[in-house]
Amino acid sequence: MNPLADKIRPRNLEEVVGQQHLIGPNRILNRILKSGCITNMIFYGPPGVGKTTIARIIAEKSNKRLYKLNATTASLKDIEDITKDLNTLMTSDGVILYLDEIQNFNKRQQQSLLQYMEDGSITLIASTTENPYHYIYKAILSRSTIFEFKPVTNEDIKAALKRGTAICEKEFKDIKINIDNDAYAYLSGCSNGDVRKAINALEIAIKSTMPDENAVLHIDLETAKECSQSKVINYDSDGDSHYDIISAFQKSIRGSDCDAAIHYLARLIKADDLQIICRRLLVIACEDIGMAYPQAISIVKNCVDSAMQLGFPEARFPLSEAVLVLATAPKSNSATTAIDMALSDLETKNIGDIPLHLKDAHYSGAKKMGRGVEYKFPHAYKNHYVAQQYLPDNLLGRKYYVSGDNKNERIIAEYWNKIKNN
Template sequence: MKPLADLIRPTQLSEVCGQQHILGENKILDRIVKSGRISNMIFYGPPGVGKTTVANIIAEKAGKRFYKLNATNASLKDIQEITKELDTFLGVNGVVLYLDEIQNFNKKQQQSLLEYIEDGRITLIASTTENPYFYIFKALLSRSTIFEFKPVEEEDIKKALNRAIDIKSKEYNEIKLNVKEEAIDYLASYCNGDVRKAINGLEIALNSTKPNSDKFVVIDLSVVKDSTQSKVISYDNDGDAHYDILSAFQKSIRGSDADAAIHYLARLVKAGDLISICRRLQVIAAEDIGLAYPQACLIVKSLVDSARELGFPEARIPLAEATILLATSPKSNSAYLAIDSALNDLENMTIGDIPNHLKDAHYSGACKMGRGVEYKYPHSYPNHYVHQQYLPDNIKHRTYYEYGDNKFEKATKDYWDRVKK
């Protein structure tokens, strides 16, 4: 018996749930299907959002011989078998090759398609859950149009669930199917935009529930919660979701939004990614809080060490404390900007030699070479300061550090303004 997700798979673009930004009336993919002239395309997006379904619909409308490969188990030999048919009667009009999970093909396998894509004998429709700019050969990218599929909205997922319920109801004879609205709402929210995950949850609930004495199969909230167990969080340790959540986490702290920061921390905690959280918190303390509150680095280091020692689930508590501390602290990126500016000069300027008076003079003969001769020892002067040149001649007027507009750095600036005057 086919899985429920396959039973309800749309055969027309109008039946596809969501993706209206590319599938809606007169949107780009809608126009392509209506024209019947398809080009090379790459569908990019999370699982269960309709990439394979849309690819199948477009391929069938093209009027060409259709091949489908999954890059997780396909090989170079499979591609060669397809290319052999291009010069036969079977491939006289060209072929459409749907390549699912293309990120699993290595560079050589992807390159093997180039010749046939270039002359139009193969029209490629590929799908991937990974960022195509990181995983797909550049020559293929330049010959393809990338379409991003987004997580499906809850209202659209509910439409798919109701369609599945209607189809499944027809399989029952005397037995009636009663899926409560609360159960549908929960499935639509639990799956995080993955239609297939929602349909699979419904299918498990249906298959595991027996009719009651009134010959009703009742699917309520408790049944679907039991069938789905734990809510799915889109996350992987080296994919887009990983970096997107970490990026949102840091930007929320930088933006001083403690609520958003705690939300993204919760996602990372749910994924069990302790190492990434700890590393990112320490980076934020230095990069975004910086000299506005220098003690933040010490406090965060202590909390991070505590989290590592505790492990999950208790680690969530010191991590939350560090996150809220950083989000609500004053901000300064003056140190971050200073070091990046200095590094940029190293790459793009002729820096010149270190001034002689700053060079090492702790060896015999240093004086004869002028090393350290004119150096002034600051501690021998009032306020432990004396004016002298420290930067190389070529950049002696460069300023890398600009005092931040916060209490700590303002006080530091006022002190040095008084001393240096």
């Protein structure tokens, strides 16, 4: 017996929920389907949002013979078997190859398709949950159009659930299915934009619930919760979502948005990724707060050490504190800019030699070589400062550190302006 997710699978674009930016009236995939001019395409987006469904609809509406492969299990031989059918009666109108999870094909496997894409004997429709620019061979990308699929909204998922309910009710014939609105809302919300996940939970709820004496099968909120797995956040430690969440996490702290920063922290906690959280917090303390609040690194280090010692679930408390300290702290990237400029100069400039008076003079014969002879010991002067050359001759006047416009750095700048100009 086919699962409900297969029974509910749309047969045309009008039945597909979500992705209206691609399949809505006069949108690109809708126009491609109506024109019949199918080109090489890559569908990119999270699981359960309609990539496979739309690919099948497009392929089936064409006159071309459809082959389906999943790159997680397919091999070069599978591709060779398809190419053997080319230019035969059954492929006289051409071939569409639907390749699911193309990111699992290595470079050689992907390259094996190029010749056939080039001469038009194979039209590729591939799908991937990972960023195609990171995982797909550039020659494939240059011959394909990339379409990004978005997570499906709760309202669209709810519509799909109601359609699934109607299908089940029709099959049961004498049994009426009654699902509470809050149960629908829960199933929609906990699916994280994945229609297939929501439909699977609905099917479990329907099949595990007995109808009452009036032949009514009632599903309430508690039943919906029991039949739904714990919400799975789209996160893969080696994949796209991993870097997207970390990026959003750091940018939210940098942007001083406490609520967004805590939200992305929660995603990382949900993924049980303690090490990357701690590492990122330490980086942020120096990269984005820096000289505006130099004590931040010490506070964050203590929070990080506590979190590592505690482990989850208690680690969430010091991690939350560290995030809020950083998000509410004044910001400065002066330290980051300074070191990056200095490193860039090492790569791009003739930096020259270290001034003689700064070179090591703690050995016999150093003075004969002129090393350290003219060095002025700052602690021997007023305010522990004396003007002398420190940068190499080739970099004289080069300025790396520019103080940020915050209270701490303003105070430091005023102090040194006063000392150096006396």
